Amino acid sequence: MTRYLLNRLFQAIAVVWAIAVTVFVLLRLSPGDPATIRGGLDASPEVIESYAREFGTDRPIVDQFARFVGHAFTGDFGTSVRYGEPVTSVVGQALPHTLALGATALLLSVSIALAVGVAAARRPGSWIDAGSSVLAAAGQAMPTFWLGLVLIQVFSVQLGIFPSGGATGFSSLVLPATAVALAMVPTQLRVLRSSMRSTLGEDYVRTARSFGLRERRISYVYALRNASLPVLTVIGVDVGYLLGGVIVAEAVFNYPGIGQLAISALGTRDYPLIQALAIGSAAVFVLLNLLIDLLYAVVDPRVRVSG
Amino acid sequence: MAEIASSADGSRVVAARTHGPALGTLRALSWFRSRPRTFQLGCALLAAILLLSFGGPIVLGSDPSEQNLSDYLLAPSPAHPFGTDATGRDLLSRVLHGGRPSLVISTFGMLGSILLGLCVGMLAAFGGRMAQRVTGFVVDVQLALPYVLVAIVLVSVAGASIPLLVLMMVLAGWVQVGRVVRSIALRERSKDYVKAAAVVGASRARIARRYVLPSVLPVIVALAPLQMAAMLVIEATLSFLGMGVRPPQPSWGSIMLEGKNYIDSAWWLTTFPGLAIFLTALSLLLIGDGFERAEGGSLDRVQSIAADDQGENLAPVIAGRVEP
Amino acid sequence: MTSAPVLSVRGLRIEFPVGGDRLVAARDVSFELAGGECLAIVGESGSGKSVTCLGLLGLVPGQGRVVAGEVIFEGDDLLKLPFEGLRQVRGEKIAMIFQDPSSALNPLFTIERQIRDVLDVHKDWPAKRKRDRILEVLGAVGFPDPARRMKSYPHELSGGLRQRVAIALALACAPRIVIADEATTNLDVSVQAQIIELLVGLKDDLEFSVIFVTHDLALAQHIADRVMVMYAGHPVEVGPVAEVMANPAHPYTVGLLGSAPTGESHRAHRLAAIPGSIPDLRTIGAAAPFAGRCPVRVEGICDRVKPAWTSCGADHLVACHRYERDGREGTTWNR
């Protein structure tokens, strides 16, 4: 297990590294550079050159990358072109909002998937089973942003219960988190329902039943623990979709998080900011997946044994 | 195969494929009628949407970009069944036109992602150790990047265009296909029939193509509509974020982007294109589910296949298991 | 072995819906089980032997249902008991041991916890007493060093030890009947011999009755007092095991004995295989179940009429038209 985790850690670092290189190179290949944009249309060559010197874009690309990596290790991702502040502090201001949104959405989606998925798997063919299929299909067919717009229309414009945007405490979190969560529910729900169904057909469930254990206990203790393993995998894989969903929701609800930053950074060729965001999201993915590996070991004793 | 066997001395072999094309159509028809009601509904819905998107504008004859400022933000009425937008354009005709880029991009995106995913998945399952490592790594890298962020980077590099959007669809979708394919192929590979083929002298490529691929294809068939539904949603999302097809060409997502500004006064601007996306994606999901049910599974199964993959990663450390 | 029956099953019928059809997995199964007795149910795959056992406790999987019959245990018909009542019988009065010890135990829980869960359901004992009971049953089945190793997980044990744990689980509440469903099939012969020895010993010490399901007639004679042979969902012959082995009356039993290798070379004795394979259970209908493969079937009768039980010796019954007509001579087709 230790060896496995070390292996995974190496892999994780390699993934983040590869993403850093890719994004860095891609950005340098793109037309238009930050110095020109910062300088504006009628800036003199000298001004642009001085900006270029300031941003470091006048150096050879390998050199730029080396400097970037060197600084990144000390936690310095450069200065945002647009905001003129260190990227870390720009991101630092937006990050808590995004984390709150992402975590709430994840929690919400897992709760819904668990509640509905287990109930559906226990009673195949029942109304709750049919209802869970409708929920899954609707969640997959409905784009997050439209769901967000509908939520705004109903709960904000018509009913006025929740604010339509901004970050003003918990009430402003409800609608965007719901939109993101409902987009993630279908996969989790389907995977849980399917693994729960096959687990309920396992021999040891039959054994438990033959010894008179209560159905509720069999479902929620014996089977659910086994059935939750594939769902963990799905959550790990879907981190990217979660982040994607968060970015979209932020745009719909004018929520001041990472997503808003990313979209505005696009317009201004804010290299340092885009780089930091790409690397940051990769790091989140990698960390969450390591965490899930550890969770696996907690849930399944067969994984726990050291190799 | 039929004619080979019957022309050899096996006179008792039934020639199974002697029917003509007419009989084939009849068979397809009876197959269709034996599908679940939901599948038939999905097909009908999709056919209607395709017809309206590609044929509707011709019949209607109206120009989606024709502005008429006096018709500013009209609510749905017999003259404008879907209402009008802020520049007085007829929303119905815009929604009908807006289907084209969405459908084209998601179709090609689906095809591309399936093709790429199929290749990578088979390579991951049947390639050498190196190929497996590399593909695993590439998959991880792709998964670590949210597709929206990838789109942001790519649009900033190359500017939005239909080929680029298709490329982004492929990037957003191939991993899912690849993981499913790899998962099935690995499971099949561990079965004895693969060893049996090796024992009669079949090469690894031959085993992958002739023996294992037929087991992968049915799942691909069920996955394709699912994949296309996802593409449709992603395309709309990107358009909505302003990274989609350029105006004046409308697309469902970009119509909704404009509509967002009038959300508290003109509900129809976001509702109708939203419904269009929803119904199209839904029809695709119903079709995928119908295919999968023909194989005795369900969409649950298709989506769960790759989730068992974690078992592959952890297999070597599971207690007492010995690596040959 | 002469006491009143602890269990008496009459006319059990179990059906599974398949498409629009109904597949009859067990038809008209009747038997009695005396106290301390071991009854073997022998048959090949699809004979309905396992599903019959599951049916006794209302455990028929999936869409399957017990549609007729009664299962009398301690004065109650288990099939008519409310679910809670049936649940109380499961594990406490009638316990099961399943075929595959590696999948029959929950992989995520320790041995101790799995036995404790069974005790928790049925016994209102203090924790100390439960712990003692766990150690006691593990000791009884020859589980080494139970105090320490009861904390292990199933995957840490060998196949034989897992099956010992499964037996300990069955014994936890001191049941009156233990149903062993192919309990030794997946074990190596040397371990199988150990488990059989263990079961026989425990049965005699603790005085429970056993229903031993197997496909191996030769194995059945080592543990059982009586045997019921099943084919395609139907019981076809029932009697004392030695008597059935020595004087099989049903052509299927004859064929089963004839096709099992007996420890002789083919040069000395060629096996008489039964032609064909098990029929589709949906197609049997009113016919004698073995008619399709039977070398001595009575044309015109076997494929139309279900045979009734005929006595063919002391406590020995057979359901066969040929036997009814020609006696034992008529059914010994390959000797």
Add this chain to the structure above:
Amino acid sequence: MEPVIGARDLEKQFAVRGFSGHVVPALRGVSLDVAPGEFVGLVGESGCGKSTLSRILIGVESATSGEVLHEGRPVETREEWASLRRDVQYVFQDPYGSLPPRMRIGDVLTDPLRIHGMRDRHERAARAIAMLQEVGMPASAMQRYPSAFSGGQRQRISIARALVLEPRVIICDEIVSGLDVSVQAQVLNLLLDLQASRGLGVLFISHDLRVIRYLCSRVCVMYLGEIVEEGAADELFADPQHPYTQGLLASSPDRAAPGQLAARVAGEPPSSSAALPACPFEPRCPRRGDVCAVEVPPEIRLGGHRALCHFPGAPATAQDARSPITDRA
């Protein structure tokens, strides 16, 4: 007759994952020959290495050391393996996993011929159909998929696939253990018929002594990667020398008198990573002496029959053979 396939001192070690660098021996110096027309039985319990051995013989796995012989010559190059596989084929245990689920039987049977260069497709089909009929299947099976057949029928088809290249020896790995007794007898008799009609040799791997006894003229008994006893079937079954063979025979339901199945072999094979004593059977042996743990047992010969044991010969009385062991468990 000269053996078609043989093994000389095959060793196979599996590396255990982890820091320890443990290796676990699966085969420890196994030698074996199979001649055309000869039925050799390889019997042993799960984990004894019999399947590993068979897979090495056909080249699906490779040995750590030792050689596989084809007509007396070591097999090394790709071409030599290919030529071995024309002479030796393999039938797998699981009748459900060993046929490709989405290929017609006709394709399954003709594909090997195509791989081995038979160009004419009519010829291929004719050969496949002839093979099907030889194993007792109708030619109409060519058009159908494996799911249309029962376990016994699939095993016949697997045998037909193995025979379609006209090998002289086939290796049968537990091919009847998943089948019902009545069907098992059909398959066993089919093998005997093929021996008679084509002079086919078979290496028959099984855990069931009764089946081995029925089918084979020569028997190898395997325990933890070693052949501990080998000899002509009649001799070996009449007068087993190794206590493991004796234990297996006593545990086999038919041999003992009814009601007295003797669990003569205690415990179970050790888990793979444990260090083994000089004689690997020592911990479970009812006759073990002090020497067994420290000294590798000698090979004793009795006519055409050999065994690896310090204390060969007839078992001690049933009493002292049984009592100490059953309690150990």
